[in-house]
Amino acid sequence: MKYFLIGYMACGKSRYGRAMAKEQGIPFIDLDAYIVRREVRTITDIFRSGGEQEFRKLERRYLWEVCELYESFVMATGGGTPCYSDNMEYMNRQGKTIFLNTDIDTLVERLRRGKQKRPLVRNLEDEQLHDFVAGHLRERMPYYLQAQEVIQ
Numbered sequence: 807m808k809y810f811l812i813g814y815m816a817c818g819k820s821r822y823g824r825a826m827a828k829e830q831g832i833p834f835i836d837l838d839a840y841i842v843r844r845e846v847r848t849i850t851d852i853f854r855s856g857g858e859q860e861f862r863k864l865e866r867r868y869l870w871e872v873c874e875l876y877e878s879f880v881m882a883t884g885g886g887t888p889c890y891s892d893n894m895e896y897m898n899r900q901g902k903t904i905f906l907n908t909d910i911d912t913l914v915e916r917l918r919r920g921k922q923k924r925p926l927v928r929n930l931e932d933e934q935l936h937d938f939v940a941g942h943l944r945e946r947m948p949y950y951l952q953a954q955e956v957i958q
Contacts, residue, residue, distance in 0.1 A: 807832075808873065808901025809880045812888045812953055814943055815924055816916035817908040819882035827880040835881045841868050853925040862890045869893060873900050888949040898954065905953035913939050 809826065811819040820836055827834035838849055841864055845852060852861045865887055872881065873896075888894040888903075897903050914936050921927050921935075930938055 807878050808876070810897040810901060810903045811880065811882050811906060812894075812897075812903055812950055813885065813906035813908060814913055814939070814946065814950075815885040815926070816913050816920065817885075817906045819906055822906060823880045823882040830878075830880065832878045832880060833876060835872055835876070835879050837865065837869060837872070837881055837883050837887060840872060841865060844868055844871075850925050850928075862886070866891045866893060869896070886946070888952070889946050894949050894952050898952065902955065903953040904955045904957060905950045907950070907956050907958050910936065910939055910943065913943075 807830075809823075809830075811823050811826075813819055823836070824834050841852070841861075842848055845864060847855075849861065852864065865884060869883070869887065872879065883893075883897075888897065894903070917924060917927055917935060917939065918932055921930070926942075927935060927938065
């Protein structure tokens with residue numbers, strides 16, 4: 807079985823995914839880490855050289871590649887993965903999608919502590935973070951809610 811964990815940045819996809827994969831006895835794949843390995847450059851470098859558009863193309867390519875290479879896995883997708891191209895529809899066809907629905911205050915606190923690893927929020931002041939996350943979540947929620955399961 808293929809499991810796709812979706813949700814906003816810092817919602818816990820990687821931590822939950824590792825535990826779930828171990829419990830299921832199947833591989834855990836962090837899509838962002840997979841992209842970094844295949845491209846031999848960081849997400850920040852990809853954003854810097856080609857912007858978000860280039861990153862989203864690569865993200866889609868490697869999402870499909872992983873699905874072709876592995877029969878079963880637990881994947882932590884990037885926060886925006888479900889929102890671009892036909893990714894959400896594709897993941898729903900390939901396996902089970904699970905939305906980790908985390909409250910805004912928790913997301914903001916986690917992002918505040920790890921901003922430097924996140925190209926989309928790295929340059930925001932702490933005071934701007936809450937409004938940015940709230941707005942972004944509003945935009946992404948219609949995609950996230952297409953998941954086959956929602957975990958609060």
